[in-house]
Amino acid sequence: MDKLEILLKAAPKITREKNLNNLIEILSNLAKDMIEVDRCSLFIIDEQKKELYTIFAHGVNEIRIPMNSGIAGHVAKTGKTYVTENAYRSKFFNKEVDKILGYKTRNLLAVPIFDSKGKVIGVYQAVNKSSKFKSSDIKLMKLIAEFAAAAIENMMLYEKIKELHKKSLIKLSKAAEYKDPEPPNHFIRIGFISRLVAEKLGLDEEKCEILLLASTMHDIGKIGIPDRILKKSGRLEPDEWEIMKKHPIIGYELLYDEESELFQIAAIIALEHHERWDGKGYPFGKKETEISLWARIVSIVDNFDTLITEKDEGEPWSLDMAVNYMEAMKEKAFDPEIVNIFLGNMDKVIEIWEKYKD
Known part of the structure; x- marks a missing residue:
């Protein structure tokens, strides 16, 4: 296959691929075939650990090296x-990496990866070409690095946003704990078992x-229920029950955010977790896969979890009673x-329950 064919074959894959790891693998395979090298590796800078680590490398798992180490470190700097x-x-080459990998590097091309502000965020390497590297190889490697840079920058931004959303959910969850009379670890258990x-x-x-995060917010709406109802011992009056069902x-309404998948799922769980398979739940009476x-x-x-957890108003159910109830329902x-599936993994469910018991 000639180089034009290789490029034409890769182009639609590159434009369609949304997963970062898959895209980097496609780009690395493209560089490997076009430049005719044995392998490629893409290092990302880890600012916190002061390291370079690979998010892709032909033939090996993750490599981590000090940020100032080797040719990759020199190019990053x-x-x-x-x-x-x-x-x-080369005075910059780190022979220890070859020793660890059991590999012999002969020649090497390394290009920096820049973000949209011109900051170096990584290094792309092509290793062991049978002949000498040409200027066209360098141009191609730089072009591929630009594709990679855009994808990596988007991923980094997405991760920052996702982390912010996680922190927001955790803070909301803490707020709900102060309001809700449920045992303190109930929400943690719900997350891990879900x-x-x-x-x-x-x-x-x-x-x-x-789901681990979103499920912990299933009862966040109780923040809007008056304490006289929420913390009442004994049966609720019909009018009180109507308020509780809100x-x-x-x-x-508290959780939904059209720009965040995490908050969207959390909102749907909060809205529907009291619906029933037979359509007799609330607030909308949805049934089966409508939920x-x-x-x-x-x-x-x-x-x-509610059945087997000790509560102020009564004794918890035994494990056998709870399992029988789930079967019956x-x-x-x-x-x-x-x-x-839930009952078929009861040993793991109980393991989590015991670990986060109140």
Whole structure:
């Protein structure tokens, strides 16, 4: 396959790919084939640890080196392209990396990766070309580095926003704990057990992590319920119950943010976690798969945890009683498939429950 064919074949993949790791792999394979080298590696600067680490490297897992180490460190520091046709004669080359990897670097091309403000955020390397590196190789490597830079910068911005959202959710969760009479670790258990169930359902890692955070906010709407109702011991009067049933809508309105997937999922869980499989729940009487998967998971986990947790107004249920109740409520209150997965992993559920017991 000639170089034009390689480029034409890679172009649609590059434009369609949304996942950063997949995109970097596509770009690295493109560089490897176009420049005709043995391998490529992309280092990112870790400012906190003062290190360079690979987010992709052909033939090896993650490599971490001090920020000022080796040719990558030199390029990161100077922001200038570096080429050596004899790596072991370069004063910047770190022979220890080769020793650790069991590899022999002969020649190497390294180009800096710049963000939109001109700051170096990483280094792209092409290693072991059978002939000498040409000026066209350097131009191509710089072009590929520009593609990588845009993707990496977007990822970094996304991670910062996501971290801000996480911190906001945690603060809201703490606020809810002061208001809600639930045991203090109830929300933590809901998060970790919900994540477990999501993993067993086959959801991807990112969605499982989102559910871990979002599920802890299922009762945030209780902030808007008067204490005289929320903390009342004994049965609520009909008018009080109608007020209590508003907390899912209050929670949804508090949490929903059209620009944040995390807050969107948290809002949906808050809104729907009291809906039932048979349509007899509230606030809207949704049934079966009209209820989001997120809320169907959290509803099961929340109810089970409430049953087996010690409360001021009564003794907790035994594990056997709670398991029997969950079985009996399949296709009534709960999604039967999720109940089966939940009960099928009871050993792990109890392990989490014991770890975060009040």
